[in-house]
Amino acid sequence: MARLPRLVIPQQPHHVIQRGNDRQLIFRDAADYGIFLGWLRDAAKQFNVAIHAYVLMSNHLHLLATPCDNIGLARMMQWVGRHYVPYFNHKYQRSGTLWQGRFKTAVIDSERYFLTCSRYIELNPVRAGMVVAPADYPWSSYQHHIGMRTDPLISEHPLYWALGNTPFEREAAYKELAEQALTPEDLDKMRKSAIKGWAIGSEEFKTQLEKHTLRRVSPGKRGRPFKKKPATQAGPR
Numbered sequence: 001m002a003r004l005p006r007l008v009i010p011q012q013p014h015h016v017i018q019r020g021n022d023r024q025l026i027f028r029d030a031a032d033y034g035i036f037l038g039w040l041r042d043a044a045k046q047f048n049v050a051i052h053a054y055v056l057m058s059n060h061l062h063l064l065a066t067p068c069d070n071i072g073l074a075r076m077m078q079w080v081g082r083h084y085v086p087y088f089n090h091k092y093q094r095s096g097t098l099w100q101g102r103f104k105t106a107v108i109d110s111e112r113y114f115l116t117c118s119r120y121i122e123l124n125p126v127r128a129g130m131v132v133a134p135a136d137y138p139w140s141s142y143q144h145h146i147g148m149r150t151d152p153l154i155s156e157h158p159l160y161w162a163l164g165n166t167p168f169e170r171e172a173a174y175k176e177l178a179e180q181a182l183t184p185e186d187l188d189k190m191r192k193s194a195i196k197g198w199a200i201g202s203e204e205f206k207t208q209l210e211k212h213t214l215r216r217v218s219p220g221k222r223g224r225p226f227k228k229k230p231a232t233q234a235g236p237r
Helices: 030-046 072-091 110-122 167-178 184-196 203-213
Strands: 014-019 049-056 060-067 104-107
Touching: 014 072, 014 184, 030 049, 030 072, 049 072, 049 110, 060 072, 060 110, 104 184, 110 167, 110 184
Parallel strands: none
Antiparallel strands: 014 060, 014 104, 049 060
16 A cells, blocks of 8 residues: 655644664764754754754654745755765765655644643653653753753744743743653654654644645544444244
């Protein structure tokens, strides 16, 4: 069965995942992380994509990003790959692809799931057992969101600004929010949606999205509809 085209909606946040081929490392030292972030910043600016949150893990990465059009997200990822993969291959004397296929993405219902997705992304190192607290991990946007440093890659979303009237209020509110555990349901949604390409949001959001795109944006129910057997006259037993 042919795969559906990647669903990208302009001016809507997307959860993006890119994995290393066969789970291999895509970052091996601090220079790799820094160079990738520099190229990502250049590409995001060039192709008009706002990056709201990110985490670079050793063998994969997550982004929360809003493209201005339907082609900017793909062009941004392709541009970064064209620069980073040759750099990585030359540095580590390897050849061939670095990525595990094309990047995965899920459209996010911003009102209900934007901050949930941001927290899911930035808490990845904690769930992986790499650090005790998200602030201890240098290769994510979490330190920016709680005021530990200013990250030039980040474009703050209006929902982040709505957390408080001052930077201090927003940073404190975000930190408090991040300390609240995500529900198992939300974790499952975030894990599966981008891999499958399904939208994350309310039923109303997904219905409107399907009307707009003329395609399914969520998985169908398993199995065939139940059919009632025709009534039969009771006979002798």
